[in-house]
Amino acid sequence: MKKILLFCFALAIFNHSSAQETFPVNGAWDIRPGQYAFTNATIVVNPDQTIANGTLLVKDRLIEAVGQGISVPKGYITVDLKGKYIYPGLVDAFSTYGLPEAPRQAFGAAGFGAARASVPVSTKPGAFGWNEAIRADVNAKTLFHVNATRAEEYKRNGFGAVQTLVQDGIVRGTSAVVSLGNERDNEVMLNDQAAANYSFSKGTAATNYPSSLMGVIALLRQTYLDAQWYKNQKEEYNISLAEFNRTQTLPQLFEVTDLQSIYRADKIAREFGKQYILKSDGDEYQNIAAVKATGRSFIIPLTFPAPYDVEDPLDARNISYEQLKGWELAPTNPGALEKAGIRFAITSNGLTNSRDFWTNLRTAINYGLTEKQALKALTQTPAEMLGVADKIGTLAKGKMANFIITSDGLFKPENIIYENWIEGRQFVVNKMDVTDLRGTYTFNSNVLSNINLSISGTPSTYTVNITTSGADSLRTTGTITRTGDLVSVYYNSRNQPAGVVRLSGYIASTSPITLNGTGITPDGTSFRWTATRSGAAPANGNPFARGGNTPNASRPASPVGPVVYPFAAFGFTEVPKTENVLFKNATVWTNEKDGILKNADVLIENGKIKAVGKNLSAGNAKVIDATGKHISPGIIDEHSHIAAIGSINEATQAVTSEVRIGDVLDATDIQLYRQLAGGVTTSQILHGSANPIGGQNYIIKHRWGVTPEQLKFENAPQFIKFALGENVKQSNRPQQFGDANTRFPQTRMGVEQVYIDAFTRAKEYKAARAVKGNNVRRDLELDALVEILDDTRHITCHSYVQSEINMLMHVADSMHFKINTFTHILEGYKVADKMKARNIAASTFSDWWAYKMEVQDAIPYNANIMHSEGLTVAINSDDAEMARRLNQEAGKSVTYGKMSEEEALKLVTLNPAKMLHIDGRVGSIRPGKDADLVVWSADPLSIYAVAEKTYIDGVPYWDYSKDADRQKAMKADEGRIIQKMLQAKNAGASTQRVGPPRRRQLYTCDDIDESAYVVADEYNGWLKTATDVKQQSAQNNQNKK
Amino acid sequence: MKKILLSFGGLLFSTVLTFGQANIVPAKPQSGPIVITGATIHVGNGTVINNGYIAFNKGKITAVGEGAAPNITGATVVDASGKQLYPGFICPITTLGLVEIEEGARGTVDDTETGDLNPHVRSLIAFNTDSKVIPTVRSNGILLAQPTPEGGTISGQSSVMMLDGWNWEDAAYKKDIGIHLTWPVARATGRGRRAAFALAGQTQESPAELAQKSIDNLNSLFTEAQGYAAETHHKVNNIRFEAMRGLFNGTKKLFINADGAKEIEQAVSFAKKFNLSAVIVGGKESYLVADDLKQNNIPVIIKETQTLPDKDEDDVYLPYKLPHLLQEAGVLYGLTGIGFWRQRNLPFEAGEAVGYGLTKEQALSMITLNNARILGIDKTTGTLEVGKDANLFVSKGDALDMLGLDVTDEYIQGRTINLDNLHKQLYKKFSGKYGLETKL
Secondary structure (H helix, E strand, O other): OHHHHHHHHHHHHHHOOOOOOOOOOOOOOOOOOOEEEEEEEEEEEEOOEEEEEEEEEEEOOEEEEEEEOOOOOOOOEEEEOOOOEEEEOEEEEEEOOOOOOOOOOOOOOOOOOOOOOOOOOOOOOOOOOOOOOEOOOOEHHHHOOOOHHHHHHHHHOOEEEEEEOOOOOOEEEEEEEEEOOOOOHHHHEEEEEEEEEEEOOOOOOOOOOOOOHHHHHHHHHHHHHHHHHHHOOOOOOOHHHHHHHHHHHOOEEEEOOOHHHHHHHHHHHHHOOOOEEEEOOOOHHHHHHHHHHHOOEEEEOOOOOOOEOOOOHHHHOOOOHHHHHHHHHHHHHHHHHHHOOOOEEEOOOOOOOOOHHHHHHHHHHHOOOOHHHHHHHHOHHHHHHOOOOOOOOOOOOOOEOOEEEEOOOOOOOOOOEEEEEEOOEOOEOOOOOOOOOOEEEEEEEOOOOOEEEEEEEEOOEEEEEEEEOOOOOEEEEEEEEEEOOEEEEEEEEOOOOOEEEEEEEEEEEEOOEEEEEEEEOOOOOEEEEEEEEEEOOOHHHOHHHOHHHOOOOOOOOOOOOOOOEOOOOOOEOOOOOOOOEEEEEEEEEOOOOOOEEEEEEEEEEOOEEEEEEOOOOOOOOEEEEOOOOEEEEOEEEEEEOOOEOOOOOOOOOOEOOOOEHHHOEOOOOHHHHHHHOOOEEEEEEOOOOOOOEEEEOEEEEOOOOOOHHHHEOOOOOEEEEEEOOOOOOOOOOOOOOOOOOOOOOOOHHHHHHHHHHHHHHHHHHHHHHHOOOOOOOOOHHHHHHHHHHOOOEEEEEEEOOHHHHHHHHHHHHHHOOOOOEEEEOOOHHHOHHHHHHOOOEEEEOOOOOOOEHHHOOOOOOHHHHHHHOOOOEEEOOOOOOHHHHHHHHHHHHHHOOOOOHHHHHHOOOHHHHHHOOOOOOOOOOOOOOEOOEEEEOOOOOOOOOOEEEEEEOOEEEEEHHHHHHHHHHHHHHHHHHHHHHHHHHHOOOOOEOOOOOOOOOOOOOOOOOOOHHHOHHHHOOOOOOHHHHHHOOOOOOOOOO | OHHHHHHHHHHHHHHHHOOOHHHOOOOOOOOOOEEEEEEEEEOOOOOEEEEEEEEEEOOEEEEEEEOOOOOOOOOEEEEOOOOEEEEOEEEEEEOEOOEOOOEOOHHHEOOEOOOOEOOOOEOHHHOOOOOOHHHHHHOOOEEEEEEOOEOOOEEEEEEEEEOOOOOHHHHEEEEEEEEEEEOOOOOOOOHHHHHHHHHHOOOOOOHHHHHHHHHHHHHHHHHHHHHHHHOOOOOOOOHHHHHHHHHHOOOOEEEEEEOOHHHHHHHHHHHHHOOOOEEEEEOOOHHHHHHHHHHOOOOEEEEOOOOOOOOOOOOOOHHHHHHHHHHHHOOOEEEEOOOOHHHHHHHHHHHHHHHHOOOHHHHHHHOOHHHHHHHOOOOOOOOOOOOOEOOEEEEOOOOOOOOOOOEEEEEEOOEEOOOOOHHHHHHHHHHHHHOOOOOO
8 A cells, every 4th residue: 555655745846846845745756857859850830830840848837948959968868760750639628527517407497397496595594695607716726636548539639628517507717738647637727717716508597587598698697787787896705796796807718509599698708798719519511601790709619520320211211301401411510611711729529429520520520520620729829818828829939848749741631630639648549659550461380371461540549461372372461569579470370270370470570570579370380481572562551531331431522402491391592582573463451551562563672562553564573473363561560489499487486687689599490481481470479477577579570581580570569478367377377387386476466566566676676776866786687677667668468358457457457557468368359448558459369268267258359349449459479380361360350250351461461560569561462561471262351362482571481382393402402411311320430329209399389398408408408509409209199378 | 930039039139138148049859840042052962953852850951952842831941142151060079068178167168088097088068068168169050969078098989969959969960970089100209218228228119119019909909809709708898998898890991190191100010900890080191191091981070271381391281181081082081170269160161171172162162061970970960961861051152161150040950049158249249349240
């Protein structure tokens, strides 16, 4: 035992020659000078500069000199690297190296049965902030401990240093840059405050809030504001906020996932004037122009998906187009970033096996990444990003002696990394000083004849092939083991006699390489042998040179298909542009005083309606004969939950007016496109109905192929969702939700008081904020309520029964705010007079009822009665399916109550436009309004009407006549990629199994699933990408409103 | 004739005076011959008779034709000039009458029994003739329905019910016609489950393997049930196997819920193996295996046209086009809507397919003759032909279109059906509050 300890100490002392002054030493100090001279090498000092025949002088931890013609001082150990290369040690910009694994959170609220305790505010001991997901107080430096095993994986790949962070929480605290030396923790710290880290994932935080992605963003936004306020106040002591402030001067590193989360993080950065570096999932290629426009720097992984098993055509239907395209195009990502001139670093993070790193990096090079840029992304760029460029990343005097010695250019497939020096300490990957045995040999022995021997593979894993010619010809692979200069080989001999031939030998000469030794034949005859290298090993002996033949081989370059926008089924290779069109001779439903015009023309120009009438002249517009067709304004859905991601409800608190649907729009949702095929052009995307005061809504247009920001209806009026009834009092909430029956309110009585309380606070807040020189903390939740009081934010309130509708009207009267719209409002017909008196609009279902207690009295005549009472009435969907035939739902007002057809169509066009305050732009066919039009095959209210063309701003996003060709093209592209996958598999690539059918999450208002985005399981990698999240097999809650 | 009209008016008027479901009285048996004249008659089999008449007595159709109706002594004549006349719509696979309020009132929900294998439970006896929902569905032309149990692998047995009657006993049209099976599907396993496996360090069976296990279990169950059915007397009786007896002698159908092409193929070969009279219910991907279905004479009950495609890559209109795809492939297909109250939209679910390939008469057949054939009741209903039950209704306009559907007269086995319902009553009540004219 003592001996062991002594040995350890001796090691430690030797390893820490200069820095650890404070540590005691047992026995005599053993400080070694560590002076090396590496001569005659090709030295790549940085991506832009290579020194031929150079010398690198290392003294202890540092580079003393690098260049040509440097004379080697006395006392330096000279290492001749003739024919070899020196590169800067690689830097992995993103890892969790040396940090404890975050504990897995028991999975609760997302629906797997186990009740989870309700944690409204943090229970963590200490003077921290209220939410456990804000972990600004975490510092990687205090948790870090060298992990020799993990370090070796990195080192074998050539890494000399990594950034390491605690990958847990929305605000994750500071990361550190450490070198990968196998030394005392104190020795390896290169930067103890490398960056402040963030993500959209709540991690292991037990606090209920946030349960949605929009809640995550709201919390982050509020934290920025709270931290500002904290600087100038004296009442509160809060470690989380203090630390948050302290770390703002560091580089800000945000871990995102899919493409759209890049945009989301960028938006936050702009809002708060931050320069985020974004660690992504590598999806930038899906819209490189938009990514470029963010102006951010990136850290990208090399996680390229494996091909799927596609032999079974029915199973292959379960692979999405997105997955197929992703497989093909993911390796183009690094090259695409380079081509676009985006600054980025490459990380090995996320690879299931560290051995895939070089394979995938070479794949990326095959797909357009230059070697120079690859080197930069693995050395200079990460070092600069993380504030350690003065120490690592390039080779220069005074920097850390972090470098690798290679046999060849670093990115050459046949290259071998010999040594990886870290802070002046040698780590041998493959022995360099020993002779490379690879080659073909002439074999001579007194017993065996006509034998050829070839040694291939890598120096650490040789393989030997034996061929005999002549009568007993044989081709076989044997096993070769090398220990220093000793070699042993055995192989199966088929005859002469049959059995294993064993050879033992040593390297007798190196020029040419000659092996001498003894051997024993299967029958026990021993013999002497000599093998002399006669030439290079056959090319196929190297796995990297074998194309796709081995599972870990890089993917060979091949032409790839185009990127589609959005990166999903039915994405456009080219997003259509606005057209100038004259529609001739249609029945035009103007929604203006002209009513329904027969045999009329509509002219659209530059995205606007130019003229409506008879015999219009086309000018330069394209003419479309619309004889027999009907043209209506685009359908407007007042109540929709599509195109949002990460849960539609922030259900954890009764008031969540700070969360914003506008933060979480999803421009890739196929429902946008499907609804275009139903004539829908504008939708209000609403927060759900889980709480009395929900989140902020956003009005979008169904533009297909754009970014989430471009979906937004320009300068849209601002709305907020309120809700009443069973959903907010959680009547139908399954018991497995831990807070069932405890979150206030549980009755309609409680709901009233939530409003009274919230608006009382909002008024006090408004008054306090109005005082000059105040330091009242800005509260985004109350800001939204003040906007309501100021009538700059409109309420749309989910409502069913008359008692609660009446109640809210009275609350609004007494608190002096307006209700813009009651949505659903199935008992509106009972209180239509009261609504009329307050000029409140109604957005209802055509015929829904009986799906829960509070809709027992819902009737399909509701719209008619409210309309007759003079209310502005709309029919809404709250349902991705119904939305695409809202025209029919409007038609039911003719069935039930005989509304005139002209008025019925307004229920889904002009009237919702009015209640959304966008009727100046959309909702009718009038010159000057947006060219949002639908061409129908028949009366648009009829079951027989097909939406043949749908235009938004004059852009033909949907054209039924082109649909068959578009489908055919997609099928062909799928087929092409599948053929490629089969080829890859035949060439030996390892594949992944096709999962069962996956379905998108469809939200309706009372979906309260906790977003997989923000819970620990997600963070721990069960669902890695947003694609997984949105496509996870989910109950289609169509029946529930 | 005038008298009749007057009495109709009286019926409608009476509801203005007294509100509530309780006054919607089940119909009396047909007391004398009725002749409807001047209508456009949609027979249900593709034939349309312009200016047609139909006569029925004692619940049966006695004459159908074009032009002037024959003189029938004592007949009540209903002038349906300019109107459309249809066979009563048939709504298969529904929870109508089994559920009153979907959520928040568990006491009203009787569609799902606990347990996995319940061939013995019968929807018939849970059918609530006093449901407030039924009259709202019936007044849109749906006259027969197949209340169907749900849940588990074998959910139970269904019957065809008339949407009029004092109790389930006299509402029954055809009892215990089949057993409902949900074909095992390879499902994504939940994250919780995966986590558990991962933690336990177990290798997980693939979803396909898990599904195959369930199929193997079904095979052994049916093998045993078949063996049991071959014997008439048992020392120990098994009521599950007793219930399944009919499957093996052709008196009961096996309704198999299956949407995926693979599942449908598996179900077809299963039906073949046990020589069962099977019906595929759902059949989202049935168009991919239509040949197989046609060859084996296995029909499909499509569940909804007004639904979303299963896969993002699918034709955006695929569910609208599915009936036409099966029509072209020569597969017998019927249609149902979804749930219970939503079945009042069944005519529109059928009409939806017209914009996407079907003719209007084919769309009509889908919810009349085809459904009748699939349920095994086409000998007595499904078309307007002499000898069949007088299950029919008159609409002012095209009953498959919301712009046309407006039922004025309705008969089940010749009985004159009350067209009132809770919604009309509330409409009148609150129109009254505001002094508005009601437009029914």
